[in-house]
Amino acid sequence: MSHSLWRDERAIEGLPIRLVVALVVGVACLGVMMSTISGLGTLQVTEVDVEPDPEVTGPGDTDVTVTVVDPKGSPVAGATVVAKSGTATLDSVTTAEVGDDGEAELSLDPSLGPNQQEGTVTFTVKPPSSGNYQDEQSNTELLVVRND
Structure with missing residues (x-):
């Protein structure tokens, strides 16, 4: 078959x-x-930001307290804050370690150009190795305003 x-x-x-x-x-x-x-x-990553105090200053020596925060506004400990020239000029890059309260003290000396009325100092954050933090987006800047 x-x-x-x-x-x-x-x-x-x-x-x-x-x-x-x-x-x-x-x-x-x-x-x-x-x-x-x-x-x-x-496995989600959390973006960090900075909150400078004061947010506005004049040219010259000034102490700025920078708090590193998560999106909910909670302080983030163990990070490093880096202040660099934006449209305002700093003599050098300044860094500070953040304490347990999420705050870092920076002594800055921003200056403005001859015809420049305002400028900014920018901050970047090196997140702590513990936790899932990143600093990919731009952070709050320090505004430098001439008071002439």
Whole structure:
């Protein structure tokens, strides 16, 4: 008895069932993967920002307290703050370690150009090694205003 594959119609009968089973298994696997991905919230990275006090100063020697904060405004300990020239000029880059209260003291001496009425000092943060912090976005700047 030889059967010709050309006339055998039994394979078509099982095909829809196999497709339904594959679809159900695929949807179940996708659901498991999505619940696993949503459970990875602990790997989320938190952006840090700075809050200078005072926010506005004049040219010349000034002490600035810089607080490193997370998006909720909570202080972040263990970071390093770096102050650099923006549109106002600093003689050198100034760094300070942040204490447990999230604050760092910086002694700055910003200056403005001859016809410049205002400028900025920029801050960057090296986040602490503990925790999932990053400093990718621009931070709050210190405004330097001439009071002439």
